[in-house]
């Protein structure tokens with residue numbers, strides 16, 4: 001399993017009279033990690049919802065390996081696509097291990113128990129997000145970051161060939177942010193991930209799509225997309241972009257209007 005080819009072709013999404021996303025096209029090759037970035041309200045979550053089939057496009061098409069995602073039987077879709085989203089479902093009264101075991105459901109028949117293979121996948125998914133020690137804790141007693149890691153483990157246990165994640169690093173401390181994104185990079189799956197942190201997006205994604213007001217305003221490798229002009233136009237912030245000498249990845253340094261207390265005298269930022 002090396003991942004699936006995802007094509008979003010001219011998709012428009014609405015909520016009543018409101019256009020959430022307009023005429024968006026995007027393609028991910030098998031195994032690519034695609035980052036979706038853009039300001040609050042730019043349409044990232046909405047677009048992801050169309051991929052994991054919660055929000056039906058009013059025009060355009062979402063296809064997975066050439067098949068319309070909206071025409072796939074639900075069970076087949078669940079064997080192909082996993083989603084980690086902000087709004088989580090009915091995990092109450094379950095242990096962490098039971099929540100992660102739910103990831104195996106699409107691969108089993110009703111009332112099938114866990115096979116040794118299922119058990120091994122659950123154990124390794126827990127380890128991948130550093131949640132082995134949480135396995136027997138009640139899910140609803142976990143902290144925000146612990147829950148987030150467990151929901152990612154559930155998605156990993158699902159062995160999807162397309163993994164869609166909405167802000168997966170939300171609530172995570174820096175070590176766990178790096179570990180989770182590193183685990184996503186190593187997956188034999190295509191990954192589409194909405195991220196706010198542009199430096200993490202630059203480091204871990206093969207290509208970025210920048211959304212603004214429901215439309216794609218830029219797309220390409222992070223080094224091509226993340227420019228001072230884009231930061232200004234899309235986010236209204238000043239920043240410098242350099243290639244980090246050790247990582248080789250683009251690195252954004254933001255230049256807030258207020259000088260840092262330790263700034264050298266006369267070092268105000270200027271857009272001119």
Ligand SMILES: Nc1ncnc2c1ncn2[C@@H]1O[C@H](COP(=O)(O)OP(=O)(O)OP(=O)(O)O)[C@@H](O)[C@H]1O
Nearest residue numbers: 015016018020038039040041042043044045046047
């Ligand atoms: N049901 C709805 N009715 C009207 N407007 C909506 C509805 N759902 C979302 N919106 C609006 O659509 C826009 C896109 O929302 P969406 O959640 O896709 O943005 P986002 O890029 O994921 O934002 P964030 O970075 O804040 O998570 C927002 O302006 C939001 O307020």
